[in-house]
Amino acid sequence: MKVCGISGTPRINGNSTILLDHALSPFKKEGWEVVQIKLSEKKILPCNGCDKCRNNGTCVIDDDMAQVIDKFRECDALIVSTPVYYRTPTAQLMSLFQRYYSVREEKPLSLKPGGAIAVGRGTGGGQAITINIIYTWMLSCGMVCVPGELNGVTARADAPGDILHQPDRLLQAEALGQNVLRIAASLSR
Numbered sequence: 001m002k003v004c005g006i007s008g009t010p011r012i013n014g015n016s017t018i019l020l021d022h023a024l025s026p027f028k029k030e031g032w033e034v035v036q037i038k039l040s041e042k043k044i045l046p047c048n049g050c051d052k053c054r055n056n057g058t059c060v061i062d063d064d065m066a067q068v069i070d071k072f073r074e075c076d077a078l079i080v081s082t083p084v085y086y087r088t089p090t091a092q093l094m095s096l097f098q099r100y101y102s103v104r105e106e107k108p109l110s111l112k113p114g115g116a117i118a119v120g121r122g123t124g125g126g127q128a129i130t131i132n133i134i135y136t137w138m139l140s141c142g143m144v145c146v147p148g149e150l151n152g153v154t155a156r157a158d159a160p161g162d163i164l165h166q167p168d169r170l171l172q173a174e175a176l177g178q179n180v181l182r183i184a185a186s187l188s189r
C-alpha cells in the first residue's frame with residue numbers, strides 16, 4: 001500500500017512539511033510505502049486554460065505535474081499540507097489542484113481517502129478556510145475526506161521549525177494520519 005503526502009510550502013523544512021511528516025508516520029510504522037511531494041522542489045505551472053486535455057486527457061504543459069499524476073494513480077491515500085497565504089493555500093498548491101483538470105475524466109484519486117493540514121501565523125489566520133479549500137478540492141476529485149480529531153489539522157506557527165515546540169499539534173497531525181490509514185485499510189478490504 002502506498003500513501004502520498006503533498007507539502008505546499010515553497011520553504012525548506014517549513015512547519016507544514018514537519019506536520020506532514022508526523023501525519024505520515026503511522027503509515028511508515030505500518031510498513032506502507034511513503035511518497036512525499038515537496039512543491040519547494042517541483043515546477044508546476046498554472047493551468048493555461050487551453051482545454052487541449054479535453055481531447056486526450058493529457059496536459060500540454062511540460063513540467064513536473066505528469067509525475068504527480070502518476071503518484072496519484074499509484075497511491076491508496078493522500079495527505080495535503082500547506083501554509084496559509086492570504087487566507088488560502090499557496091499558489092504552488094493551487095496550481096497543482098487546478099492542473100488535476102486534465103485527468104478529471106480518468107479520476108485517479110476517486111474514492112481514495114484524504115486528509116488536510118493548514119498552518120498559518122495568525123489566530124483565525126485563515127487556517128479553517130484553507131482546510132475547506134483542500135477538502136473541497138478532494139471532494140471534487142471524488143475523494144473521501146477524512147477528519148483528524150475534529151476536522152482537518154490547523155496550527156499556528158511562523159518561522160520554520162516553530163511547530164516543533166507544539167507537541168499537541170504534532171500529535172494532532174499523527175491522529176489525522178491514523179484516521180486516514182484506518183479508512184484506507186477498510187476501503188481496501
Ligand SMILES: Cc1cc2nc3c(=O)[nH]c(=O)nc-3n(C[C@H](O)[C@H](O)[C@H](O)COP(=O)(O)O)c2cc1C
Nearest residue numbers: 009014015016083084085086087120121122125157
Ligand atoms: C505571502 C504570505 C502570506 C501569508 N498569509 C498568511 C495568512 O493569511 N494567514 C496566516 O495566518 N499566516 C499567513 N502567512 C504566514 C505563514 O502561513 C506561516 O509563516 C507558516 O508557518 C508558513 O508555513 P511553512 O513554515 O510551512 O512555510 C503568510 C506568509 C506569507 C509568506
